[in-house]
Amino acid sequence: MKGWIIPPPKNPTKTKGEFSEERCEKVRQLIEAGYLHSKRIQEAMLKVPREDFIPDQYRDYAYLEVPLPLPGEEATISCPHSYPLFYEPLRLGQGHKFLEIGLGSGYGTALAREIVGPEGLVVSVEIDPLTLEFGRRNLEKAGYTDIILVRGDGGLGYPKFAPYGRVCITAACPEIPPPLIEQLERGGKIIAPVIEGEIQNLVLLEKSAAGLKREVICEVAYILFRGRYGRT
Numbered sequence: 001m002k003g004w005i006i007p008p009p010k011n012p013t014k015t016k017g018e019f020s021e022e023r024c025e026k027v028r029q030l031i032e033a034g035y036l037h038s039k040r041i042q043e044a045m046l047k048v049p050r051e052d053f054i055p056d057q058y059r060d061y062a063y064l065e066v067p068l069p070l071p072g073e074e075a076t077i078s079c080p081h082s083y084p085l086f087y088e089p090l091r092l093g094q095g096h097k098f099l100e101i102g103l104g105s106g107y108g109t110a111l112a113r114e115i116v117g118p119e120g121l122v123v124s125v126e127i128d129p130l131t132l133e134f135g136r137r138n139l140e141k142a143g144y145t146d147i148i149l150v151r152g153d154g155g156l157g158y159p160k161f162a163p164y165g166r167v168c169i170t171a172a173c174p175e176i177p178p179p180l181i182e183q184l185e186r187g188g189k190i191i192a193p194v195i196e197g198e199i200q201n202l203v204l205l206e207k208s209a210a211g212l213k214r215e216v217i218c219e220v221a222y223i224l225f226r227g228r229y230g231r232t
Contacts, residue, residue, distance in 0.1 A: 009057035019051045022063040036084040044114035053107035053138045072131030077105040089204045100124040101154035102170035106135035123148040155229035157183040172200045173225035193222040
């Protein structure tokens with residue numbers, strides 16, 4: 001979380017009503033700032049209580065634009081704007097089969113489950129056992145029981161349910177792992193922070209019969225990818 005000022009841990013004091021007001025205000029801000037357009041993503045962000053996916057000592061900071069620590073090695077929950085920043089370019093929508101690399105707190109996973117709807121599928125792969133258990137508990141408490149959670153090296157994907165229509169990588173990698181591109185269906189999209197020199201760029205790939213179309217969305221700052229395709 002280099003470059004971010006993390007607020008001090010504290011006992012939570014905010015009420016459910018206060019969080020609800022903050023959630024609505026955050027969605028309004030993201031729409032106004034141009035991050036959020038899709039009605040399905042808006043509805044998901046209004047429905048899923050972000051505060052329930054954050055450790056208690058940071059719960060009151062749920063809607064601040066700052067990453068917050070999670071159990072696990074350098075694990076964080078990303079800033080609220082990060083989710084539409086990824087999901088809007090992906091055009092994540094109803095019925096998609098979605099592969100998430102990096103479960104984290106489970107918040108983005110819950111959003112994705114709401115967005116793809118009952119016709120869709122969400123699979124999430126997490127390499128860190130402590131982070132996986134934290135995210136799993138959060139999802140179960142929130143009632144999300146039909147998400148496929150996998151402990152493993154996310155760079156290898158999860159072939160069992162391939163091909164996927166949409167893939168999201170939530171850590172910075174030197175390149176988008178080839179197995180994930182292989183598991184992407186034709187017409188599918190994959191998004192990831194990619195290390196390019198001294199910076200990270202959020203990169204969107206679209207797969208077609210002609211090959212891969214590449215688009216750089218913006219500069220970002222994410223924790224480093226772990227596993228076979230991480231930085232050595």
